Amino acid sequence: MTTNTITKKNSVPDFLPVGKLNKFVRWESFLVIILFGVCVLNSFLSPYFLDPWNLSDATFNFTEKALIALPMALLIIAREIDISVAAIIALSSTVMGLVSELGAPLYAVVVTGIAVGGLCGLCNGLLVTKFAIPSIVVTIGTMSLFRGISYIILGDEVLKNYPDGFDFFGQGYVYWVVSFEFVTFIIFALVFYWLLHKSIFGRRTFAIGNNPDAAYYSGINVNRHKLILFVLVGLMSGVAAVLLTSRLGSTRPSIAMGWELSIITMVVLGGVSILGGSGTIGGVVLAVILMGMVTFGMGLVNIPGIVMTIIVGLMLMFVVSLPVLISMYKAKRQRQV
Amino acid sequence: MKPFLANSREGFLALVVVVMFFAIGLIAQDFVSISNIVSIFNDTSILMILALGQMLVIVTRCIDLSVAANVAFTGMLVAMTNNMYPELPVALLIALALAVGALLGAINGVFVWLLKVPSIVITLGTMSVYRGMTFLISDGNWINSHQMSAAFIDLPRAVILGIPVLGWLAILFILAAFVLLRFTEWGRNFYSAGGNPTAAFYSGVNVGKVQFYAFLVSGTLSGLCGYLWVSRFAVAYVDVANGFELQVVAACVIGGVSIMGGLGSVFGVVMGALFIGVVNNALPVIGVSPFWQMAISGAVIIAAVIANSRSGKSKGRIILRDREASQAAVAVK
Numbered sequence: 001m002t003t004n005t006i007t008k009k010n011s012v013p014d015f016l017p018v019g020k021l022n023k024f025v026r027w028e029s030f031l032v033i034i035l036f037g038v039c040v041l042n043s044f045l046s047p048y049f050l051d052p053w054n055l056s057d058a059t060f061n062f063t064e065k066a067l068i069a070l071p072m073a074l075l076i077i078a079r080e081i082d083i084s085v086a087a088i089i090a091l092s093s094t095v096m097g098l099v100s101e102l103g104a105p106l107y108a109v110v111v112t113g114i115a116v117g118g119l120c121g122l123c124n125g126l127l128v129t130k131f132a133i134p135s136i137v138v139t140i141g142t143m144s145l146f147r148g149i150s151y152i153i154l155g156d157e158v159l160k161n162y163p164d165g166f167d168f169f170g171q172g173y174v175y176w177v178v179s180f181e182f183v184t185f186i187i188f189a190l191v192f193y194w195l196l197h198k199s200i201f202g203r204r205t206f207a208i209g210n211n212p213d214a215a216y217y218s219g220i221n222v223n224r225h226k227l228i229l230f231v232l233v234g235l236m237s238g239v240a241a242v243l244l245t246s247r248l249g250s251t252r253p254s255i256a257m258g259w260e261l262s263i264i265t266m267v268v269l270g271g272v273s274i275l276g277g278s279g280t281i282g283g284v285v286l287a288v289i290l291m292g293m294v295t296f297g298m299g300l301v302n303i304p305g306i307v308m309t310i311i312v313g314l315m316l317m318f319v320v321s322l323p324v325l326i327s328m329y330k331a332k333r334q335r336q337v
Numbered sequence: 338m339k340p341f342l343a344n345s346r347e348g349f350l351a352l353v354v355v356v357m358f359f360a361i362g363l364i365a366q367d368f369v370s371i372s373n374i375v376s377i378f379n380d381t382s383i384l385m386i387l388a389l390g391q392m393l394v395i396v397t398r399c400i401d402l403s404v405a406a407n408v409a410f411t412g413m414l415v416a417m418t419n420n421m422y423p424e425l426p427v428a429l430l431i432a433l434a435l436a437v438g439a440l441l442g443a444i445n446g447v448f449v450w451l452l453k454v455p456s457i458v459i460t461l462g463t464m465s466v467y468r469g470m471t472f473l474i475s476d477g478n479w480i481n482s483h484q485m486s487a488a489f490i491d492l493p494r495a496v497i498l499g500i501p502v503l504g505w506l507a508i509l510f511i512l513a514a515f516v517l518l519r520f521t522e523w524g525r526n527f528y529s530a531g532g533n534p535t536a537a538f539y540s541g542v543n544v545g546k547v548q549f550y551a552f553l554v555s556g557t558l559s560g561l562c563g564y565l566w567v568s569r570f571a572v573a574y575v576d577v578a579n580g581f582e583l584q585v586v587a588a589c590v591i592g593g594v595s596i597m598g599g600l601g602s603v604f605g606v607v608m609g610a611l612f613i614g615v616v617n618n619a620l621p622v623i624g625v626s627p628f629w630q631m632a633i634s635g636a637v638i639i640a641a642v643i644a645n646s647r648s649g650k651s652k653g654r655i656i657l658r659d660r661e662a663s664q665a666a667v668a669v670k
Contacts, residue, residue: 127639133646136400140586140638141587141639142635145635145638146635148631148633148635151631155626253628261461265461265462306469309465309468313462313465313469314466317448317454317466320454324452324453324454
C-alpha cells in the first residue's frame with residue numbers, strides 16, 4: 001500500500017499512536033472477526049437467530065442510535081463531544097407531538113422534528129465556539145436544559161396523536177424485510193462515508209482533530225467547522241427523533257434516556273480515538289452492527305436489559321484501554337530490543 | 338484592595354445565593370427562618386460532600402460521572418447487609434461503605450493513572466457497570482425502611498446543637514477539604530497537576546498518581562454518601578440518585594471550578610451546591626412545578642460557564658500541551 005507509506009513519512013511526530021493507517025485496518029478486521037464470532041455463537045445459542053424477520057427486527061434496536069453515531073464520529077474526530085443528543089431527541093419528539101396535536105400535516109411534523117434538532121445543535125455549537133467553553137460542560141448543561149424544557153412542556157403527560165402515515169418512518173418496510181429505518185441508516189452511512197473520507201470537509205475534520213492550531217494557521221475556519229459539526233449532530237438527532245417517535249407512537253420527556261452512553265460507546269468501539277484526529281465511518285458502522293448483534297443475542301437467551309448495560313459499559317472500558325495496552329506492550333518490547 | 342464580595346467570583350455567587358434566598362422570602366414569608374436555613378443546608382449536605390470530591394477530580398482535569406452509580410451500589414450494599422445482619426453496628430457498615438466506595442473510585446483512578454484513558458469515557462463505562470451491579474446484587478428488589486435497623490436510619494438525623502449529624506458531616510468535610518487543599522502539599526498537588534501538568538511533572542509531581550488520589554477521594558465520599566442517602570430516605574433501590582452526577586458536576590461548575598483544571602475553591606463549591614439547594618427548596622414554596630427543576634439547573638450551568646469563561650480570560654497561557662508532558666513522563670520512566 002503506497003498511500004500507507006506516504007502517510008507515514010509525512011506524519012507529524014506528535015501524531016496519536018492509534019492514528020496510523022495500518023492500525024485502522026487491523027482494528028476493523030478485528031471488529032469483523034468478533035462480529036463473525038458473535039453471529040456464529042448466536043446461531044448456536046438460538047435457532048431463531050438466523051431468521052430474516054428476526055434479524056430485521058434486531059436492526060430496529062440500533063438504527064436510531066446509529067444515525068447519531070455517524071455525525072458523532074465526525075465530532076469526536078474534531079476533538080469535541082456532544083452528550084446532549086438523547087435530550088435533543090426528547091425535545092424534538094416533544095415538539096413534534098405538540099405540532100401534531102395542533103393538527104399539522106405529516107411533512108410539517110417531520111420538518112419540525114428535524115429543525116428542532118438542528119436548532120439544538122446550533123445552540124450547542126454557538127456556546128462552544130463563541131464562548132470557547134469545552135463542549136463537555138456545554139452539553140452537560142444543554143442536556144438538562146433540553147430535556148428539562150421537554151419536562152416543562154409535558155410534565156408526566158404523554159402525546160400520541162400523530163398524522164396518518166407518520167407510523168411508516170419507524171414501522172414501515174421498503175421491500176420485504178428491509179425496513180425504512182434500515183434503508184435510512186444505509187443511505188446516511190454512505191453520505192457520512194463520503195463526507196468524512198472523500199470530501200474536503202472530512203480532510204478538514206481530521207486536520208482539526210490532529211492539531212487545531214495548525215489547522216487554524218492553514219486557513220481552516222475551525223470555529224465555523226465545529227459549528228457545522230454540532231448542527232449536523234443536532235439534525236441527525238432530529239432524524240433519529242422522527243424515527244423513534246414514529247416507532248413508539250408516543251412521546252414522553254423520558255424518551256431515549258441514557259442513549260448518549262450507547263452512542264458514544266458505538267463511536268469509540270468503532271475505533272474513533274476519543275482524543276480526536278482518527279477514526280473511520282466503516283469502523284463505526286461495524287461497531288454499530290456488532291453491538292446490535294450482541295444485544296440481540298443476549299435478548300434471545302433472556303438476559304435482562306440492565307445486564308446488557310453492564311456488558312456495554314465493560315466493552316467501552318475494554319475498547320478504550322486496548323490501544324493503550326497495545327502501545328505499552330510495544331514500547332516495552334522496543335526497549336528490550 | 339477591593340471589597341471581598343465585589344472582587345471574587347465566589348463572593349459574587351454567595352451574594353446571589355443570599356439575595357435569592359431573601360427574594361424568595363418576600364414571596365413566601367415562612368422561607369426565611371433559622372430552621373429553614375438549617376433544613377436547606379441539611380438537604381444539600383449530600384450534594385456538597387459529593388461536590389467536594391468531584392472538585393478534586395475536575396481540578397486535576399478529569400471528570401467522575403460514576404459518583405451517582407457508586408452511591409446507588411454502596412447504598413444498596415450496606416442496606417442489604419443491614420437487612421441481613423441487623424445486629425451489626427452502624428460504624429462497621431459505614432466502614433464498609435467507605436471501603437467499597439474507595440474501591441469503586443480506585444477502579445476509575447487506576448484506568449486514568451496507569452492506562453491514561455480519558456476519564457470521561459471510563460467513568461461513563463463504570464457508571465453503567467456500577468448501576469448494573471446494583472441490579473445484580475439486589476435482583477431489582479427494594480429495601481424499605483422496615484427492613485433497616487433503627488440505628489441505621491436514625492444516625493444521620495440525630496440532632497446535635499440544632500443541626501442533624503448529616504449537616505455536621507458536611508461541615509466537617511468542608512473544613513477538612515479547606516485545610517487539606519490550602520495547607521498541605523498533598524492538597525496543593527491537585528492544583529499544580531491540573532493547572533499545568535507539564536510544569537507539575539518537571540517539579541516532581543506524579544500527575545497520574547494525583548489524579549488517582551482524586552478519584553479515590555471522590556469514590557470514598559460517594560461510598561459514604563451511599564450510606565447517608567439510603568438511611569436518610571430510608572429506602573434503597575436500583576435507581577437511587579439516578580442522574581445525580583450531573584447535579585454534582587453542576588454544583589462544581591456553578592461554584593467556579595474550571596473544567597480545564599487547576600481552578601476551584603471549597604467555598605465556591607459549597608456556594609454552588611447551596612445555590613442548587615435553595616432553588617430546589619424554593620420551587621415548591623413559590624408554586625413552580627418541580628418539572629422546571631431540570632431546565633433551571635441546565636440554564637444555570639450554561640450561564641455559570643459563560644460567566645466563568647469570560648472572567649477566566651486573564652489566565653496564563655499553557656504553551657506545552659499535556660500530551661507532551663505524558664510522553665515525556667513515559668520517556669523518563
